[in-house]
Amino acid sequence: MKKQKLVMIGNGMAGCRTLEELLKLAPDLYEITVFGAEPHGNYNRILLSPVLAGEMTLPEIMLNDLDWYRDNDITLHAGKMVTKIDRTKRKVIASDGTEADYDRLLIATGSTPFIPPIPGADLPGVLAYRDIGDTEAMIEASTKYKHAVVIGAGLLGLEAANGLMLRGMSVTVVHLADWIMERQLDKPAADMLQASLEAKGMNFLLSKQTEGLIRGEGGRVSAVRFKDGMEIPADLVVVAAGIRPNYALAESAGIYCGTGRVRGIHVSDTLQTVTDPRVYAVGECVAHRGIAYGLVAPLFEQGKVAANHLANFGIGRYEGSVTSTKLKVTGIDVFSAGDFSGGADTEDIVLHDKQGGVYKRIVIKNNRIVGSVLYGDTADGSWYFQLMKDQQDIHSIRDHLMFGQNHLGDAGHKGENKAAAMADTAEVCGCNGVCKGTIVKAIKEKGLFSLDEVKKHTKAASSCGSCTGLVEQILASTVGGAYQAVSAHDKPVCGCTELSHGAVRKAIRDHKLLTIPDTMETLSWKTPNGCSTCRPALNYYLISTWPHEAKDDPQSRFINERAHANIQKDGTYSVVPQMLGGVTTPAELKRIAEVAEKYHVPTVKVTGGQRIDLLGIKKEDLPNVWKDLGMPSGHAYGKSIRTVKTCVGAEHCRFGTQRSMAMGIDLEKMLFGMWSPHKVKLAVSGCPRNCAEAGIKDVGVIGVDSGWELYVAGNGGIKTEVAQFLCKVETREEVMEYSGAFLQLYREEGYYLERTVHYVERVGLEYVKKHVLEDADKRKALFERLLFALQDAKDPWAERYAADAAPAVRREFEMLEI
């Protein structure tokens, strides 16, 4: 089949990202031609500031070098500016006469710097700050001249000023408004930023209107004059007074580019121009729903949607972006997002430590974050941004909102929360031994923009995940505004689909999907049989949504759940028999001892969950070990109920108020065979001394004289989280019903590999209370659904060593010989 022709005008970040996404989805659909006015491949424009500052070099910021175009069979006309689009004949014409026909056209012409109409703006020595050419001109000027004036104290102006200062120039920043970065910062934050830039040697002239640029003797600019008559010397003037969408070409082709305030190529949610559906546009040249974005993150989102439609998938709409800003000046942390102008209906939470150089302001409206400004300590910027994007109700966490998420983890980096200030040799990921320097290097050299990419390339944050926050910060401080945290709500399950966990769960329920192949077909999975990330998730969603109807697929389970034992680093397995409530008998202990001797078990260990672990067992021995033990599986290997830890309780303890051992045994029996999004641990203590450590369990039960207190969503692992008080009940039956209902809610709504703590954090404790406490019918229904799902739960070990076990079950443990 003859390929369609796709022509792209503009060879910048938005356009090339669209092509990359398109090539991923439909590598052979189009014959692609690209026109770029600059004589380079595609480079990372955001990193021009570090180049100017001498912290990076040009080759380091190339994203797509010329080889990339060649390898993907893309015809690149670098250095050729398109001057005409002929929509009738469907072709574009460049200034040198080069023509290209198109079936579909993608306009990504970006933006142009706005140069205010001031006399002398056309003098030599007056520059805008937009591309490699401008950057090189500034670097060259810095070697010859002394005085630089930057007009405009926005993000770009300050980065330019900082770069020129580091290159040895005396720099004055001139600004029309009363404080710097007034679009991103409020006055207190701006004042602190200004003070620290002044301490570095930068000069500021605020509330100053430029009247004209003065021509010196050699014809070059020599001074800047202001309306108030003041004049300052200037051998180099950088105008950074904002950008304007570059829509002239499109407009000349009759494509609607708006009138009045919002100008730009008007596009729909599919990124098609409103005028001509064959013509797409992405990036800074675009006006979408009345907004023209000047930051890179929204452009990437647009690119993704545009690529999807260009690839004829037709899924996905671009619905606008919420943006955040970060200043890339080494050693200074500034973060801003959303609306911080305040107003009668908004509330402020402010922390201001002038001497300590920290300012944080969170703006709240109707219990939701609508804006935030952070200076000095921006560690929680991405968290606030996330809460804002997700429009999460922050009512219940309001009192500790200001103190941050602390999701930097307790392991390894106590209190370390300034990614920018960390040494390159400092270890970030304690699991995989990855240092900050390694991460920064990978981000820069490989052009990484997302957390997933960093995980893949460096392995940082890819094991336990406790350093995720820190890695996100490093990413944010390295790529600046290009980083956009992905909202957990719409994050795709994996690379096999665009759908989120929530969307997949819902589809399985709504369409009554019962098998993995059906689910993948219905939801248009991109891979033939998924991957090791999505298949276990789908398997869980199916069996938890449709118990006794959906069939469990062992091949979609992680090996531990398939072998019903825990794989160890040398490929052997560990065996943990069930020991209800941590209570055992001499007979059981004898059998365990005999098995350990018979199979030469190298290590016998007491677990954290009050059981006994036999480590180092060969896979082919597992069925015989289980048979000899004659005890049921303890499920110590699964995303499932693990164990119920108990203290001695009123049975023996002189302080005990309730019979905690019996309660624990009842709970563990009830939950036997329960699969869940992640592992589930319980504990029951017989008095408030809480010897069973119920405060850090998924469900913690603490006996008091008058009944039982129930706590939920605690976690003793990666990050210690204290369980939250759910309610107090009186009877044993109530303990079972309330904790069962909570667990069933989690089982039905949790995302795969989401612990209860994260589930409750996502939906809010209020929500849990609404379902489990306030509505007795809902609670009883939840509890019934749990009991239904668990009825007839079989011991997986007995099923496997049974004499009549099916060959398909047995062969998992049988080796072949030749």
Add this chain to the structure above:
Amino acid sequence: MSTIESSLEAGWKLICAVEDIPVLGSRVVKSTSGDIAIFRNAEDEVFAVHDKCPHKQGPLSQGIVHGRQVTCPLHSWKIELDSGNAVAPDVGCTKSFEVKVEDGKVLLKA
């Protein structure tokens, strides 16, 4: 002489029936040159690689099979089943073996 017999004569070894390997699963063959993992994917293609991940020698046979790849159970490296190569950005290779199916039987050259 059947095709299987001539294959055996040519040095191939009979391992098992294709049905003895679960779809999207594996079996382990003990051999003098170490354990060999035999995989079967959804298209009934059969692959054989040394049962050691190039990363930290994890038993690849115990991993989840998808497409023409397996994910190592220890640290989730993805290995191409036909070549034994790790999927980028990871770098490494495990030895692959010639394997074929004749009359529903799996034959291995090792």
